[in-house]
Amino acid sequence: MFNGITFWTNDKIWRKILSDLGAKFTQRDFADVVFNPDKKFSPLELNTEILKLANIHESKIINKVCGTNISLSDAQKKIIITLYKCKENGISAEDLQLQLGYAPKATTNAVGTAIYQLRKIFGKEFIKNKGGKYKL
Incomplete structure (x- = not known):
């Protein structure tokens, strides 16, 4: 799910959960997403954030292939x-x-x-x- 998106978090439980979803981790300054486990999410908010991350990854692929952000179906x-x-x-x-x-x-x-x-x-x-x- 998160192939190509890099994360940073210091929480071992969230590192495991995100790793199981395909996330890769890097240093805080180089991460696409800094995940703060102290922020409390409802299940709906967490789902929304995960979907946003998937869209970020898709946008990166589209930009890489097309050379620009473009409106496509x-x-x-x-x-x-x-x-x-x-x-x-x-x-x-x-x-x-x-x-x-x-x-x-x-x-x-x-x-x-x-x-x-x-x-x-x-x-x-x-x-x-x-x-x-x-x-x-």
């Missing part, structure tokens, strides 16, 4: 993030469809439409299809 963001994470081997249209939350074998052109829109924005070479696998 959720489907376009998910496709870019998935292709970025699968950059070595690529990913099939069917697997991208699953990443977008569609059922296997569902009849939809959501993936094709989102890829078409991304190619319109960034150029034809932004997303390539080689051997049935999409790659950045």
Whole structure:
């Protein structure tokens, strides 16, 4: 969940919890997030903070791939993030469809439409299809 986001906290219990969620730790001055365990969170507040962190990570990937912060649909963001994470081997249209939350074998052109829109924005070479696998 927190792959790519660095944390700092001096609380051993929270270090364990966050580590189990994929968090990495660094020195306080270099951390993306400084987690203060003295602040009391309700479960809803904690959930909100966790979702904010996930969005920060997604924004970093989008910025790295696109070179800028840009307004994209959720489907376009998910496709870019998935292709970025699968950059070595690529990913099939069917697997991208699953990443977008569609059922296997569902009849939809959501993936094709989102890829078409991304190619319109960034150029034809932004997303390539080689051997049935999409790659950045």
